[in-house]
Amino acid sequence: MKKILFTVLMPMCLFFSVVEVQAQRTVTMRLNMASVPDTTNGMGLIEVRGAGGSDGSVAPDTLADGSIIDWSDQSTLEPVNEKGPDGQDSDYWRITFQISDTTRLQHKFYSQQLEDAGLNGWEADPNPYIEMGEGDVDLGLHFFQGQHNWRGTSGRRMSDEENIDYNWTPWKAKEDSIAIWYRVAMLGSHSDEKGYDPKLNAPDQMIGVRGADIKDATDETMVGPLAWGETKVVLDRETTDEKVAGYSIYSGVAYYPSSLAGMTQEYKFVIGHGETVGWEEGANLPTNRTFVVPKSDSTLHWVYYGNTAPSPNEPVEGQVVFGVDMSAFETIGLFDTARGDTLWVFGDFNAWADCRTNTPDDCYMFREPGGTIFQVPVALERPVGVTQGYKYFLDFNDQTFMEAFNTAPPSGWEEGHRTGVNRQFDFQGGQQRLDLAYFNDVTPNNVMKEGTSVELMFSVDMKEALDYEAQPFKPATDTVTVHLGDPIWAHTQGIDGTDHDIALWDEVQLTDSDSDGTYTGSYTIKGPSYNIITFRYMYGTKSTSTQEMGSDTREPGRNRVHFVPMNDDGSFPAKYELPAHSFKLTPGPLPHDVNPHINTSIEQTAELPSEIWMGSNYPNPFNPTTTIEFGLTRQSDAQLHIYDLLGRRVATLIDGVLQASNYTVTFDASHLASGVYIYRLQTPDLSITKQMTLVK
8 A cells, every 4th residue: 555645845846755654454363262171251351362474483573553463461452351241251252453465464363261271272373373475364264272181162072184274163063053052160069969960971971951942933842952851961071181270171062954044952061870860950050051043153151050150279388398309310411419400490480481580499499418409499389180281491600611611502402302391299288309400311321422323213104194185295306314303312412402493405415216115314423422312304495394292281292202222231322223112293293202211209207217218119020110218317328229230220219319208109110120239328327228129
């Protein structure tokens, strides 16, 4: 659009100039929150977050109408709840704003309520884009696609083959039918009174909807989806995770003939145990529920069974002690307190990284004297049973790190084979000591010492990518390579790990020498490092590329993860072939191994022993786990190692300074072969050795 500005100079003559004014387009977004396993209400904070600019990467970015879009809470794009006819909350949210024709808008919805509930407030990847262009943009109705493993609330797990697009709905649309989505939260006392048991699943317990047949304008009874005498519409549990509200929220679809649009439906939710049916009733619901059948598919906002909300869970005080072992990272020289490196714990309970500035006593971890273990006690006030996510963070001293390595330090967040998933604990109240962890789950047995060299062999079948509609794989011009998912590991290989965009275009180029569609190649990894290989395959060019889309959920699977196995003598092989892979185009968890050396849990009691002791493991023989108990009379350096009969150390259960206490250690030997093993407790004062037998 050009705007003509006239300037009049009197009395001589007339001049005019042409000024370019940025053309604008109106963006309309509509969101439905019925697809999340939680009781989202109309007061919850929902934002459109993302980036703008000409390439969709500028954040924060000020849009044409003055709104701000960003990946943080700086974003001002906040949809408003569309209230129902009665003024009550609905599942629907709406926002309109303006962008310029030259803005490429990357976006996704974020829910603070879901974040606070431990469900991850971000929608799942990949991020949608509004490309540059002219004309207003109406994206239509979009159902929130959460990070959890269940897409929608029908209890239907997303398969690897299923492509969930922006316009996905939790039901299948039918011709000449109107889909109505029912939801009920079985969380209050009324559901308990009517016999609801959260541990029971169908068919032992049925949660459903009953209601009246609807008559059309001719007063003829229509065959609709509901009946008072039987449960024709059965609802499904929204999640299998007992710690999430959706475990007791049920939902499902009923299909109405299009001819019933405009008619009133009476209904109630019911609980069924065989022939016994529990009906909603009581002072909070004196009459039947009703709604008018709309002209198009719709969702009914969730309700509590019997309109009876649960009693609030009162918060209690407690103290949680976090502990992490840094021995592996000190061994390979990546963590050094003398260099000024520090260790922190960030999570839901302390505002994540903001804690470092606002309340550092709640996240800064202190080294136990003389050892490699760092701890911090954090005072909390929470309802008992609340799940809290957290990660450990290694804060490198930039200046001294540059002096030591002649490069900027990598990102210090735990990643590794955890594949981006937060650690979690359930708050218990009182004194609560979490199991001792290894940073990034890298144990001393994962360390590859200096001088170690392993040629890593890759193999990936690319045939499926040939027909990928968005960006098909072109063998003649595209390069096949890998994208690393662990910045700290990347640094050990001399690769820039300052952020997570670590594409090895120059270092790893896989080729198809026999034209069978399988691309192979190698990369030599060198110590000092660790044997956890975290990556995704990708293809294309440096300017335009496609990479595998793993899940970004509460379960691992963002990256492929493999472990280079040790030889029997504790050394590493000169060459290791990764399993044969196929390029994975659909979102979902990527294949990942479990660290064979994360096999220990440690519990500490408050009792003080009168002597250093170690009991016999139990059970013995065992398969595959056994328990070892021991006690220390004073704070001291302690090691608890497992050896085979040739004297080779096969596992380290304890290696660091422990306080005076009694301890219980659970050892998982699933990675070992059957046989007799030696376990030895070593302290400065005493050494105790005993035998155990593994029988598989």
